Amino acid sequence: MPKSVQISVVIIAFNEDRNIGRCLDSVKEIADDIVVVDSFSKDNTEEICLEKNVRFIQHPFEGHIEQKNWAITQAKHQYILSLDADEALDEQLISEISTVKSNWTHDGYSMNRLNQFCGKWIRHGGWYPDKKLRLWDSSKGKWGGINPHDSFQLNESSTIKHIQGDLLHYTYYEVNEHIKQINYFTDIAAQAYYNKGKRSDLLKIYIKPKLLFLKMYLFKLGFLDGYYGWIIARNSAHSTFLKYVKLREIQRRN
Numbered sequence: 001m002p003k004s005v006q007i008s009v010v011i012i013a014f015n016e017d018r019n020i021g022r023c024l025d026s027v028k029e030i031a032d033d034i035v036v037v038d039s040f041s042k043d044n045t046e047e048i049c050l051e052k053n054v055r056f057i058q059h060p061f062e063g064h065i066e067q068k069n070w071a072i073t074q075a076k077h078q079y080i081l082s083l084d085a086d087e088a089l090d091e092q093l094i095s096e097i098s099t100v101k102s103n104w105t106h107d108g109y110s111m112n113r114l115n116q117f118c119g120k121w122i123r124h125g126g127w128y129p130d131k132k133l134r135l136w137d138s139s140k141g142k143w144g145g146i147n148p149h150d151s152f153q154l155n156e157s158s159t160i161k162h163i164q165g166d167l168l169h170y171t172y173y174e175v176n177e178h179i180k181q182i183n184y185f186t187d188i189a190a191q192a193y194y195n196k197g198k199r200s201d202l203l204k205i206y207i208k209p210k211l212l213f214l215k216m217y218l219f220k221l222g223f224l225d226g227y228y229g230w231i232i233a234r235n236s237a238h239s240t241f242l243k244y245v246k247l248r249e250i251q252r253r254n
Contacts, residue, residue, distance in 0.1 A: 005104045006032035007097075007135075008075035009083065012067050013037070016085035017044040019170055024052045026088035026168075027081065030097045036085075037071040045085075063188075065150045068143040079104070081135045082152065086170045087113070093165025097135065100163065107158035108136035114166040117228050118175060125222030125229050126215070132167060133160065147192045148185045175231060182239045190246035194254075200247035208244060213237035 009031040013020055020036070027034065034054040038045060039061035049056040057074055061067050072080055081097065089097070093111060100109055112129035115122050122128060133152050141154035154160065172178040193200075216222045217233035225232070 002103045002105050004102050005079045006077045007079050007081050007101060008033040008035065008077040009081045010068075010071050010075050011036045011083050011085055012039070012071055013041065013045055013049075013085040014039040014061065015041045015043045015045060017041075017048055018173075019086040020045055021048050021052065022088050022170075023083060023085050024049070024054060026090075026094070027083070028052075029094055030089075030101065031081070033076040035071070035074050035076075037067065037074060039067070064148045065143045065145060068150055068152075072138050072143075075138065078138055079136070080138045083134065083167075084169075088168045088170070090114075090166045090168055093163070093167060096163040096165050100135065106161040107140045108133050108152070108154050108160045110160055110162045111135070111165060111167050113169050115169045115171050117171050117178075117232060118173065120225070120228050122225050122228065122232065124220060124224045125217065125232055126220040127232065130169075131162070134167065135163075146189070146196060148188045175235075178231075178235055182235060182242065186239055186242040186246055189243050190250055193243070193247050194250045198247065199251060200244040205241060205244045205248065209237040209241040212240050 007030060009027045011020075011023060011034070013036055024034065036049045036054055036056050038049075038056060038058050040058050046056055055074075059067070059070060068082065072082070110131050110133045113132050115127050115130060133154070136152060136154060140158050141152055143150050144153040145151045172181070213233050213236070216236055217230065222229040222233045
């Protein structure tokens, strides 16, 4: 039966002073509670959050999944919209979520995410529509996946509805930031793969990056995004290469 609900917006952050203000401004119309869980930022993230009059809590970072599961325990309300600090709602999505609040009928609501890379909105290569489940009844699931790639996993019998509008994701302002993040994320991913029992070999190291590049750039039409479509496909292939190389090195050490 449809019902009216109150929503807590839960945001995790670390050194996000160039993004957090935009994120907070985009949710103020639909939020009944906003909490930012910060991993001890060293920039102006805290000052911006306090200026925006939101709850600001610091908590040690123990992993993306672990941090997000802890963060939702700080929400005042059962119904949660979960965002990263470099994300924001577009006008259509704000309107859709406002409607959902007054007519809640499902356990979770998914939405499309539109990624900006070095100032360009990326609409191909598998980067769009990039569907995400970000609005849900927190009693019906928890964050899971393999770090650093988390996802909220609803209970098996749960229902999900897709709503219109885009979750705007301001990913990287410079290519060098993407390269640094790839190196950081592949460290985490390789260890998480090893802990899950996954293993690497020379064939995977050689084949998987090539297949990913072909998939993103050709089959998923990444070439239509021009220069940055090519950069994204190349960097993503290199990320896969590094992940399996690092996994193999972990295997050798153990």
